[in-house]
Amino acid sequence: MNSDTERKLILAARAGDGAAYDELVRLNAERVYRFCRQITGDAHEAYDLAQQVFVKGFSSLHSFKFRSRFSSWLYRIAVNHWKNEVARHQMRSAPLDDDELVVDAAVSVEQVMQRADVSDIVRLSFAQLPEEYRAVLYLRYYEGKTLRETADILDISVSAVGVRVFRGLRKFRQLLAGKL
Secondary structure, three states, X not given: OOHHHHHHHHHHHHOOOHHHHHHHHHHHHHHHHHHHHHHHOOHHHHHXXXXXXXXXXXXXXXXXXXXXXXXXXXXXXXXXXXXHHHHHHHHHOOOOOHHHHHHHHHHXXXXXXXXXXXXXXXXXXXXXXXXXXXXXXXXXXHOOOOHHHHHHHHOOOHHHHHHHHHHHHHHHHHHHOOOO
């Protein structure tokens, strides 16, 4: 979609045209879901998060400033909402024993490796990355965002993006080591 069409749809949606917002959702739904899937690591959570992103996007449409693409703005909403959900969940959850995490991760990796192809191994390893690395790597390498765009979406500095890309790739290589 070109920026003129996107702008017209946003302005129409702001003016109360529900069909215009429906079209914005239709045009961005798959992309937003894929991004949510990468940051959550779970299909069901990603679906719920994507729905919440579009609801929040509709109620906050008046605050969109046209300084970035609409999809980048939606990614930012997703990141903020996900961070809030993770923080809420951490406050409610009892801390896990580190040994349990290692055993569970080893078992799931072993099971997947026995019946999975290379893409399954890559997906599983990617899902094991900390959220801050998953989000940066997904935006940079899957969505093709620039360092600046990635920084804007995640509300961090460009240098922080660079550091997270470097560390994320290093961690990803460690997770893949010996599996491929």
